[in-house]
Amino acid sequence: MLLGRLNRVETNPSGYFAVHLHLSDLQRQNKQAHFLDIAARSFSGLLDNHEATLFPLSNADMVLVCRNVPVDDVDPVVDKVRALFNEDPLTSIDEGGFEDGLSSWYDLSVSEDFAAFFHIATDLSMGADRRRDEEEKNRKAAQERDGNPLGPMNLAAINQKLQGAQVADLINQQTCLQVGAGGDGKVLFHENFISMAELKKRIAPEVNLFASPWLFQYLTETLDRRILVTLAEHDFDELGEVISINLNLSTILSRDFQTFHKAVGDNTSKVVVEINILDIFSDMNSYEYARDTLQERGYQVLVDGLSPTSLQYFEPAILQSDFVKISWGTEFESDDDDSRVNELREVVATTGKDSVILARVDTEKAVKWGLGIGVSRFQGFFIDKLVEVIRSGKKH
Amino acid sequence: MANVSDTAKRLPSQENLLLDYVHRLEKRRKGRRAVHIHLSALRPFNRRDQHIRAAASNFEPLIKDLKGQMFALKNADLFFVFKDEANPHVETILQKVRFLFSDDPLILEEDKIDQDFATWYDCEKDFDAILHLVQGMDQAEKKRQTTVRSRMDARAALKVKQEQGEPLTPEVLERVITALVRADLSNLVRRQYICAVDEKMVPEEEFSELFISIKDLRETMLPNVNLLANRWLFQHLTETLDKRMLSMLTKTDSISISGQISFNINVAILLSPEFQAFDDNIAAGRRGSMTIELQKEDIFSDLSSYMFAREFVQDKGFKICIDGLSAETLRMINTEKLGVDMIKLIWDPDLVDAGDEIQDNLRDIVRQRGDKHLILCRCDDRQAIDFGHSVGIGLFQGRFIESLIAEDGRRRELMRLKRRIERS
Numbered sequence: 012m013l014l015g016r017l018n019r020v021e022t023n024p025s026g027y028f029a030v031h032l033h034l035s036d037l038q039r040q041n042k043q044a045h046f047l048d049i050a051a052r053s054f055s056g057l058l059d060n061h062e063a064t065l066f067p068l069s070n071a072d073m074v075l076v077c078r079n080v081p082v083d084d085v086d087p088v089v090d091k092v093r094a095l096f097n098e099d100p101l102t103s104i105d106e107g108g109f110e111d112g113l114s115s116w117y118d119l120s121v122s123e124d125f126a127a128f129f130h131i132a133t134d135l136s137m138g139a140d141r142r143r144d145e146e147e148k149n150r151k152a153a154q155e156r157d158g159n160p161l162g163p164m165n166l167a168a169i170n171q172k173l174q175g176a177q178v179a180d181l182i183n184q185q186t187c188l189q190v191g192a193g194g195d196g197k198v199l200f201h202e203n204f205i206s207m208a209e210l211k212k213r214i215a216p217e218v219n220l221f222a223s224p225w226l227f228q229y230l231t232e233t234l235d236r237r238i239l240v241t242l243a244e245h246d247f248d249e250l251g252e253v254i255s256i257n258l259n260l261s262t263i264l265s266r267d268f269q270t271f272h273k274a275v276g277d278n279t280s281k282v283v284v285e286i287n288i289l290d291i292f293s294d295m296n297s298y299e300y301a302r303d304t305l306q307e308r309g310y311q312v313l314v315d316g317l318s319p320t321s322l323q324y325f326e327p328a329i330l331q332s333d334f335v336k337i338s339w340g341t342e343f344e345s346d347d348d349d350s351r352v353n354e355l356r357e358v359v360a361t362t363g364k365d366s367v368i369l370a371r372v373d374t375e376k377a378v379k380w381g382l383g384i385g386v387s388r389f390q391g392f393f394i395d396k397l398v399e400v401i402r403s404g405k406k407h
Numbered sequence: 408m409a410n411v412s413d414t415a416k417r418l419p420s421q422e423n424l425l426l427d428y429v430h431r432l433e434k435r436r437k438g439r440r441a442v443h444i445h446l447s448a449l450r451p452f453n454r455r456d457q458h459i460r461a462a463a464s465n466f467e468p469l470i471k472d473l474k475g476q477m478f479a480l481k482n483a484d485l486f487f488v489f490k491d492e493a494n495p496h497v498e499t500i501l502q503k504v505r506f507l508f509s510d511d512p513l514i515l516e517e518d519k520i521d522q523d524f525a526t527w528y529d530c531e532k533d534f535d536a537i538l539h540l541v542q543g544m545d546q547a548e549k550k551r552q553t554t555v556r557s558r559m560d561a562r563a564a565l566k567v568k569q570e571q572g573e574p575l576t577p578e579v580l581e582r583v584i585t586a587l588v589r590a591d592l593s594n595l596v597r598r599q600y601i602c603a604v605d606e607k608m609v610p611e612e613e614f615s616e617l618f619i620s621i622k623d624l625r626e627t628m629l630p631n632v633n634l635l636a637n638r639w640l641f642q643h644l645t646e647t648l649d650k651r652m653l654s655m656l657t658k659t660d661s662i663s664i665s666g667q668i669s670f671n672i673n674v675a676i677l678l679s680p681e682f683q684a685f686d687d688n689i690a691a692g693r694r695g696s697m698t699i700e701l702q703k704e705d706i707f708s709d710l711s712s713y714m715f716a717r718e719f720v721q722d723k724g725f726k727i728c729i730d731g732l733s734a735e736t737l738r739m740i741n742t743e744k745l746g747v748d749m750i751k752l753i754w755d756p757d758l759v760d761a762g763d764e765i766q767d768n769l770r771d772i773v774r775q776r777g778d779k780h781l782i783l784c785r786c787d788d789r790q791a792i793d794f795g796h797s798v799g800i801g802l803f804q805g806r807f808i809e810s811l812i813a814e815d816g817r818r819r820e821l822m823r824l825k826r827r828i829e830r831s
Binding site for chain 2: 035040041045046048049052066068078091094095096097098162164166167170223224225226228229232245289292293294295303306307318321323324325326327329330332333340363365366
């Protein structure tokens with residue numbers, strides 16, 4: 012479509028220009044379809060009142076083709092889109108640079124610009140065909156993998172199934188490692204968790220359990236009880252290293268936890284309880300009570316479900332937990348914004364650098380990034396591999 | 408350990424014993440001093456049981472000599488009452504205790520932070536202050552124990568069930584949602600005013616919140632179900648209610664929803680086609696008179712969606728209000744960075760005794776962002792308004808405000824009548 016339009020423009024290009032918005036370069040979590048729809052709607056006023064057309068491309072980029080529209084009328088709209096994606100590094104303007112990463116402008120009445128833009132449009136169009144095929148394939152695969160969204164109706168059935176399901180063999184362990192100054196590692200604890208992918212396979216292969224954060228959270232309340240029952244069969248006197256488990260506040264305050272507590276006996280210092288921030292926010296009073304009770308009995312409390320980004324919007328120190336876990340994401344890989352890194356370093360320092368754990372660490376890069384902001388406790392695939400290496404090294 | 412805490416539950420709390428002791432002290436306060444050691448302000452990893460025990464054990468010799476009495480409080484604080492003659496000894500012990508925690512910010516940054524490590528009292532001169540403090544502690548502990556009981560007790564759960572109906576289950580939720588899509592909810596929409604209140608308790612309306620009454624919804628649709636029993640299922644239900652509210656707001660651009668209004672909504676709904684349709688259908692000028700209320704847990708469940716949605720709706724002219732904060736969550740969350748236009752703080756009588764740090768935080772927010780930024784909501788009595796005024800809060804909402812409005816209406820009606828009588 013865009014190419015067809017350009018062909019027509021070529022015969023009389025006077026007054027035409029194009030703005031290419033590189034939204035395909037946004038971070039993945041900002042490239043969601045409903046975000047892009049809303050961004051495209053920002054142009055509606057401009058399109059209604061001027062000779063302008065917007066081409067939303069299949070790779071998420073957008074091209075605006077205008078004829079005789081004052082640049083001053085286009086600027087505010089581009090800025091509006093920029094503001095929408097304010098949190099994304101793509102939209103930060105390099106001071107002193109001529110062009111920003113978000114938009115490129117082409118004066119189509121100038122033949123060099125026209126040629127350059129035509130070239131780009133051709134590339135985009137060829138990419139689009141390829142992508143269409145791929146997307147179709149991906150969409151089908153995703154639907155098969157994720158299945159129907161979790162709704163109240165299938166939730167009831169799944170919940171029922173879960174209550175009777177064996178989960179012991181689905182419990183996985185992941186190690187949280189404290190990295191010393193000399194590069195040596197000390198095991199802080201082993202997180203015991205149920206692999207959701209495997210659980211899904213067993214009890215609900217055709218349902219996307221994550222479609223609603225709230226219904227998923229409901230399901231975890233049942234899951235908690237199953238895990239507690241399974242773990243209560245352990246002999247905690249024999250337990251060599253500390254373990255951690257994820258629990259809802261409602262579970263911690265329930266009879267099931269009392270039973271578990273009896274099984275733990277005098278070994279409460281070997282158990283870390285992880286509580287999700289969503290759960291905490293929805294009932295601060297219960298959290299405070301649960302935290303105090305757990306800490307008094309000798310358990311350690313960990314606040315889970317945070318990201319480096321969320322740390323910039325609230326101060327977890329007030330939660331007075333023993334640990335705070337933040338999840339690393341690939342969006343921080345390209346994070347070379349010094350001010351953000353400095354800010355995070357400060358947040359880590361006020362939270363207590365001995366209490367912050369960087370989780371979902373799957374590359375060495377993530378560890379370096381973590382060390383850079385003052386974190387020395389890590390968890391994730393990369394750490395598991397590291398622990399394996401250390402363990403096999405010790406054996407030799 | 409389980410046994411220890413079980414017995415502890417049945418015994419009177421240390422707070423209670425301390426209050427009792429202070430009452431008896433009233434007649435013998437002369438020649439006695441007290442020191443309150445704020446171990447609760449230590450970092451959590453420094454105030455484990457063993458740390459507190461170690462700190463308290465330093466006082467053992469004095470206690471054996473009957474020179475003083477120790478109270479180890481629930482929040483980890485120590486309260487030691489002793490005879491004048493032991494003062495030098497107590498000072499030395501306190502130095503020792505400080506040394507135990509010398510790596511904690513409470514000690515390291517003592518000059519920088521407002522919190523002292525210890526507060527000293529003269530029982531004769533400061534008796535009232537001590538009594539007030541100890542009463543407060545006792546109250547807090549009692550309240551804590553009641554909440555504990557109400558949570559843990561199967562009997563309490565049964566009582567709730569009998570009074571409020573069967574807890575909401577996924578099956579029932581499904582039925583409710585299906586029914587909601589077809590039902591006419593317009594008669595369930597309620598309005599509560601957010602008002603400025605002057606010293607004479609005369610309210611002035613600023614805007615009003617529209618909401619679907621959950622109580623009435625329950626009574627009309629499911630008299631035997633407790634919709635609020637599970638917060639996650641309820642939260643899911645609110646997404647359906649949001650959509651119904653939006654469609655009602657779109658259809659009836661009539662008197663009933665005129666004026667400055669606010670309504671609650673989920674972030675996910677702000678980004679949905681339903682909100683787009685709503686936005687397309689309201690007059691551009693209306694947006695500036697509408698405030699969108701968002702829950703904190705919803706915001707933090709997906710921050711990038713929130714940031715995007717906020718930018719989008721604020722640019723359209725809507726205002727954003729973060730709802731349901733307590734003084735504590737308000738201190739924790741950086742509302743300025745979240746870019747909200749208003750904050751709703753839930754009234755709690757405990758705010759009066761919450762301490763300087765929390766009250767100063769409220770004053771700071773009012774000073775920096777104006778007295779129309781903070782709304783004290785769920786105000787049930789006059790105490791709420793008085794507290795709000797004391798920290799500079801300018802806007803209030805709740806049952807007490809509704810009664811003030813009704814009263815104000817009656818007063819105006821009377822004045823009108825009086826004038827009519829005078830004229831005739």
